């Protein structure tokens with residue numbers, strides 16, 4: 195599903211080497227953790243897969259296609275097959291939970307008659323069906339995070355990227371969210387979760403990639419948090 | 422589509438200053454253009470009416486080769502028509518108009534030379550033609566009465582050029598205002614645009630509200646311009662016709678409708694071009 199081939203990413207302005215010669219292969223249907231200290235390059239990894247940025251060296255492949263080649267509308271089509279949960283949730287402040295989730299359907303041209311059912315389905319899955327009319331400011335951080343998850347999964351993408359989905363949550367909420375992500379994975383979606391949460395990684399064991407200062411230093415097939 | 426219309430409307434209402442600035446310049450530009458075109462049409466009509474009356478008279482010396490002079494005048498490209506009036510015919514004409522000429526002629530013989538009457542195709546060429554005729558061998562003197570017509574035509578030409586320059590500037594101003602309006606609208610929604618892009622919206626989808634905004638501004642500006650121009654011109658034309666009945670003012674509804682249609686097309690074009698350019702550019706800038 196995702197392949198990195200000698201990928202380096204240097205941010206031009208600061209000349210920070212966020213990723214350094216990374217090679218990896220994440221297969222279809224996998225559930226993978228991406229761990230590492232703050233600044234290790236987890237969000238940068240996500241940016242590359244989403245084609246928010248292009249690697250300075252090497253090539254990123256998604257579903258076998260090199261992203262660098264995408265022109266015109268291909269990038270948009272590429273992003274439609276990815277559900278992304280952003281570290282800073284990126285909810286639109288003037289839209290209710292339901293509208294934020296429906297926004298993903300709207301901008302990708304899903305017919306309006308399908309919205310209601312799919313939006314409430316996604317909100318139910320994250321346990322927020324009762325807050326569909328609330329604006330983001332009227333929700334707790336954890337609830338906002340769950341709206342962001344609902345928005346990422348509502349279009350049923352084959353690939354789900356979650357950047358610190360449990361960043362601001364207590365352990366119990368974090369486990370709930372992780373269960374949601376695992377359920378999505380069980381339906382066949384490839385899931386990549388970037389996280390700091392050691393207890394989660396040790397409780398729900400999955401393949402774990404460890405980044406250290408931009409380098410991929412460990413790839414444990416059965417998990418384990420080793421920093 | 423309703424979503425995009427709504428977004429366009431919100432963008433226009435959200436930046437009322439930019440919207441009004443764009444509309445004002447657009448209406449000014451279109452009204453100005455309309456008036457310049459109408460002025461031109463009317464001036465052309467007045468001039469062509471005068472043209473049929475403007476004539477250059479060339480008085481020939483005694484013994485001049487009338488036929489040769491006639492054919493060289495007819496060879497001038499600006500000349501529409503040239504005719505010879507023989508000295509006898511001139512005398513007869515003068516005697517008819519002024520009976521005392523008869524006595525003078527009986528005393529001194531026919532004092533009138535052969536005369537050539539020249540009609541020019543365009544009033545503006547009168548002086549040129551008169552000058553060329555004067556230089557011909559055997560031409561004693563030249564007379565033409567329409568110097569004022571030509572001067573008026575020159576002044577009006579200058580006014581027309583100044584008008585078109587002003588219109589061009591106003592249209593450029595309109596274009597810049599639209600660029601600015603779209604930029605402000607997109608800047609205000611940059612967070613939303615960013616999320617749209619990350620969720621996989623196409624560029625066209627993101628730009629559509631701003632294209633609609635440009636289109637609406639064009640349509641609205643053209644409608645306002647038409648609403649100001651047509652009644653304004655018709656009032657002016659009917660008043661002028663009363664004041665100067667000899668002035669052949671254009672009052673053809675079909676021509677006016679065609680003009681308004683052209684102005685509307687221009688307004689919409691400027692609106693669309695502005696928003697296409699701006700939305701494409703600022704979307705790239707936001708990336």
Ligand SMILES: Nc1ncnc2c1ncn2[C@@H]1O[C@H](COP(=O)(O)OP(=O)(O)OP(=O)(O)O)[C@@H](O)[C@H]1O
Nearest residue numbers: 205208210212230231232233234235236237238239
């Ligand atoms: N837009 C940017 N411009 C310049 N440098 C950046 C940019 N984004 C990230 N970096 C740098 O790149 C490195 C990797 O950042 P990244 O955001 O990928 O880390 P992370 O693993 O997601 O950290 P965290 O756990 O804090 O989210 C860091 O040193 C960071 O300072």
Ligand SMILES: [Mg+2]
Nearest residue numbers: 236237281357
């Ligand atoms: Mg990060």
